[in-house]
Amino acid sequence: MDFELNEDQRMIKEATRDFAQEKLAPLAQEFDEKEKIPKEIYKELADLGYMGMLLPEKYGGSNLDFISYILAMEEFAKACAALEISISVHNSLVCDAIFHFATEKQKEKYLPRLAKGEWIGAYSLTEPSAGTDAGSLKTTAILKGDHFLVNGTKSFVSNGEIADVFIIFVLTNPEAKSKGISCLIVEKGTEGFSVGAREKKMGLRGSDTTELSFEDCKIPRENLLSEENKGFKLALTLLDPSRIAVGAQSIGIAQAAFDEALEYSKQRVQFGQAICNFQAIQFKLADMATQIEAARLLVYRAAYLKTKNQRCSIEAAMAKVFASEVANMVVNEAVQIHGGYGYMKEYAVERYFRDARVTEIYEGTSEAQRIVISRGLLR
Ligand SMILES: Cc1cc2nc3c(=O)[nH]c(=O)nc-3n(C[C@H](O)[C@H](O)[C@H](O)COP(=O)(O)OP(=O)(O)OC[C@H]3O[C@@H](n4cnc5c(N)ncnc54)[C@H](O)[C@@H]3O)c2cc1C
Structure with a gap:
């Protein structure tokens, strides 16, 4: 058993974190308020290789393994979950579908332009x-x-x-x-x-x-x-990787909310001391951190299986349902730790709270994931 990322995976995680925190996190609130992400950003992402992450170089892609892709998605979601879902759909549902199921003529027509960010999927x-x-x-x-x-x-x-x-x-x-x-x-x-x-x-x-x-x-x-008439099978094949990606989005949002809550608990003074000195707050932080770590392990394990081309429908569903429910628990507690300020738009936890909700709904609801898991267990 090996819990270490390899050198390439570590580099992708760090480079994406630096870019996302420096360039995207400061803009996330503005994107939310204006309900728009400027299209130029996609060109910049393409220049850095983020619009064809899983594609071979032949089509202009970055040829990343699936674990690296998931690490990048987690970092994007930590900075801006709205942008993350947009590039995740583009990469794992559109580019990947065309790469795996298209004719060579279709691949040559669509993939290089998608990878260059000239076209969005x-x-x-x-x-x-x-x-x-x-x-x-x-x-x-x-x-x-x-x-x-x-x-x-x-x-x-x-x-x-x-x-x-x-x-x-x-x-x-x-x-x-x-x-x-x-x-x-x-x-x-x-x-x-x-x-x-x-x-x-x-x-x-x-x-x-x-x-x-x-x-x-x-x-x-x-x-x-x-x-x-083979489309439904195709749709089902794409579900596993995209569910793992929603798991990564969930841990990204949860981590961002936890980081804010931890910092706030050190700053906020009540009864003459920082609220992080109260055991009620410490135990919330302990539970949040533990749950995030557990969710991360499930998501990385599912991503590992996918990287190895092994069947992972149950593991992907477990990762998705667990990580999305953890994200919603964590954002809820992050708002609680912020008290009334957590309810105000000037604090990022208010946005994380809203962003997290959909992770339990799209790419199959939590109920749908439990159907997949239980069917697998009973088969
Ligand atoms: C922000 C957002 C972005 C999206 N993006 C895309 C996209 O890019 N492409 C795309 O194709 N779709 C997209 N979706 C759709 C998303 O995948 C669906 O909303 C989701 O699959 C649930 O379908 P539904 O909304 O019709 O809910 P329903 O299927 O009507 O479900 C309603 C409720 O009933 C429950 N339920 C349904 N069937 C069962 C059952 N058999 N057993 C137990 N409970 C059940 C559900 O779990 C849920 O709680 C997006 C949705 C949102 C909100």
């Missing part, structure tokens, strides 16, 4: 009536000669507003239900395809979340990703 599985039950989606894509005719609405699409390339899941064989789902690559500006208004969210407000509408939209047949 979005991933769209959810629909208004298909959330946890993702296999029940209703958007149809009927093959008509050299194109699919797409009709329907997709919901809650991260990066919807800023993306140039969309990975969408559609029904190509409606009778076959989840076995009739295919995956298409859609480009911004395609006739019949429109992006709805930004959702007004509780947290991760810098990251945009939109609806997508398709009205008699013609998508060329050559934009099919993988095989027809």
Whole structure:
């Protein structure tokens, strides 16, 4: 057993921490208030290799192993969770999907531009009536000669507003239900395809979340990703890495909230002494730190299995559900340690509290993770 990161992994963690703390953390509050992340940031991230982290150099990627990717995601989330989710969707749901399932022609067309940050990616599985039950989606894509005719609405699409390339899941064989789902690559500006208004969210407000509408939209047949009617399997394959990434996001937010709470407890004086001298506060800090460390170990272990190309659906679900619930416990306690000030927007814990909530919901709710884990145990 080896708990040490290798030299490359340590370098990625440190370099990302330095960049994220210096450049992004000071802007996170502004992104939240303005509900916008300036697009130029993605170019800067691309120049540093963060827009094609898992891609081989051949496509302009950084060729990182999955553990390094997870370490970087944790550091980004610690600085700005809204930006982290945006680049995580781009890297692990879009670039990775194209890398693993596209034809060489599709890879050459999309991957270098995605890695250079010229194009941003979005991933769209959810629909208004298909959330946890993702296999029940209703958007149809009927093959008509050299194109699919797409009709329907997709919901809650991260990066919807800023993306140039969309990975969408559609029904190509409606009778076959989840076995009739295919995956298409859609480009911004395609006739019949429109992006709805930004959702007004509780947290991760810098990251945009939109609806997508398709009205008699013609998508060329050559934009099919993988095989027809194999889309649901593709979606499930992508879930493990993206759940581990939400685990990393959760520990990043939790660590940021813990650090603020620890510092505040040393500064805040009540009854003539710093509140960190009270055992009630010390025990909160002890529990928060212990839970974060446990969550981190689960996330890193799942990332390790993924790096080794081993099956990790149960471990990814355990890491996600545990880390997201720890994050919500920690941000809650961080607000408590700040007292009334924790409820005010001038303190970052207020934002962490809002940002953490969604980690128990997206990429499969906590209930969905427990279904995956228990099914695995009972199999
Ligand atoms: C900020 C944000 C960003 C998102 N980004 C994306 C994105 O980029 N792409 C994308 O495709 N999707 C995205 N989503 C969608 C997200 O993945 C879904 O919201 C999530 O899967 C839950 O689906 P739902 O909201 O329809 O809830 P529902 O499925 O309606 O669930 C409602 C409740 O019922 C419970 N429930 C449902 N089924 C069961 C069951 N069988 N057993 C027990 N309990 C059950 C759930 O756990 C939950 O508590 C995003 C969501 C948010 C909030």
